[in-house]
Amino acid sequence: MKPFIHLNSAMTVDGKIATEKSSMKISGKNDAIRVHQLRKKYDGIMVGINTVIVDNPKLTIHKIPSKIEENPVRIIIDSNARTPLNSKVLNNNAKTIIVVSNNAPQDKIEQLEKHCEIIKTGDKRVDLKDAMEKLYNKGIKSILLEGGSTLNFSMFQEQLIDKLTICIGSEILGGKKSKTLVDGRxxxxxxxxxxxxxxxxxxxxDVLLEYSVVY
Ligand SMILES: NC(=O)c1ccc[n+]([C@@H]2O[C@H](COP(=O)([O-])OP(=O)(O)OC[C@H]3O[C@@H](n4cnc5c(N)ncnc54)[C@H](OP(=O)(O)O)[C@@H]3O)[C@@H](O)[C@H]2O)c1
Known part of the structure; x- marks a missing residue:
């Protein structure tokens, strides 16, 4: 069994979700409020390690009134345990699970374990199917996936995404190296x-599009 997985993202009219090296504000204030209302409905919020490194997000509900106990579990997909120890996702405002591969250095795992729970799966890269099953067995029955591009691709490739909401902001970014909604191969x-x-x-x-995924 796997959790129900909903990918939510903001993108420009030309499909970009960030510049090559940094994040950017794409959708407006009311879309940000919608995202935080959405976070309240999910057991987990999940991102890839590059999003943690580039954006240092809190991944909590903080743009609408909310109690700390209402924060979903933060899930980071991080094969080599590269999550910086001073990341906001390791603060005490919500539980965090970092999913690493069997290749992750043991000393890094031990440092991270002081701040969060670790799940190990996959040889060199996180095995996403197995990770989702393990998360489901820990009681995480629904996940809001919040990117970035590389993780979004792998999640589609593994046929793990059930629902997609895209908020299209009124901008064009361009640039071959800018991140698109789905990168990868x-x-x-x-x-x-x-x-x-x-x-x-x-x-x-902004325009909000809602899709279900047909496999
Ligand atoms: N506009 C938006 O809504 C939005 C939302 C989120 C992010 N973003 C932007 O997206 C950018 C980051 O995207 P990104 O594509 O560089 O990185 P990402 O998707 O955040 O993280 C990708 C990394 O996850 C790790 N990973 C582990 N197992 C994986 C697997 N099975 N499949 C895929 N990835 C796996 C890999 O690193 P390891 O091999 O080291 O594990 C991989 O490089 C940032 O600039 C951020 O601002 C935008």
């Missing part, structure tokens, strides 16, 4: 992920 044209459009809504100057 890409799919062959006959093998791309098919989506079913469920709703379209306007939030101020």
């Amino acid at each position: 890409g799919f062959k044209k006959d093998n791309c992920v098919n989506l079913k459009l469920e709703s379209i809504n306007k939030i101020d100057e």
Whole structure:
């Protein structure tokens, strides 16, 4: 069994979610509030290690009134236990689980274990299918996936994503090296992920698209 997984992201009109090396504000204030309302509904919030390194996000509910106990479990996919010890995701405002591979250095694991729980799976890279099963068995039945591009690709590749919401901000970023919603190797044209459009809504100057994923 695996958790229900919902990918939520903000992207520019040309499909970018960040510049090559840094994050950027893409959607407006009311979309940020929507994301924090969404976080309240999920057991876990998950990101890839590069998002932690580049953005140093809190991954808590802090843009709407909320109690600390309502924060979902923060889940970081980090094969080599590279999560910096001073990351905000290791503060006491929510529980954190870091998923590492069997290749992660033991000394790094021991340092991180002082601040969070560690799950080990996969030889060199995190085995995402097995990780989702292990998280489900720990009571995490639903996860809000919040990127970045590389993890989004692998999660689609493993057919683990059930639902997608994309907030399109009114910007164009361009740039070959800017991050897109889904990077990685890409799919062959006959093998791309098919989506079913469920709703379209306007939030101020942004457009919110909701899809279910058809495998
Ligand atoms: N606009 C938005 O909504 C939004 C949301 C989130 C992030 N972002 C942006 O996205 C950017 C980061 O994206 P990113 O693509 O560089 O990195 P990422 O997806 O955050 O993290 C990718 C890393 O996760 C690790 N990983 C471990 N196992 C994996 C697996 N099975 N499949 C895939 N990845 C695995 C890999 O590093 P190891 O091999 O070291 O484990 C991989 O390089 C940042 O600039 C951030 O600002 C934007």
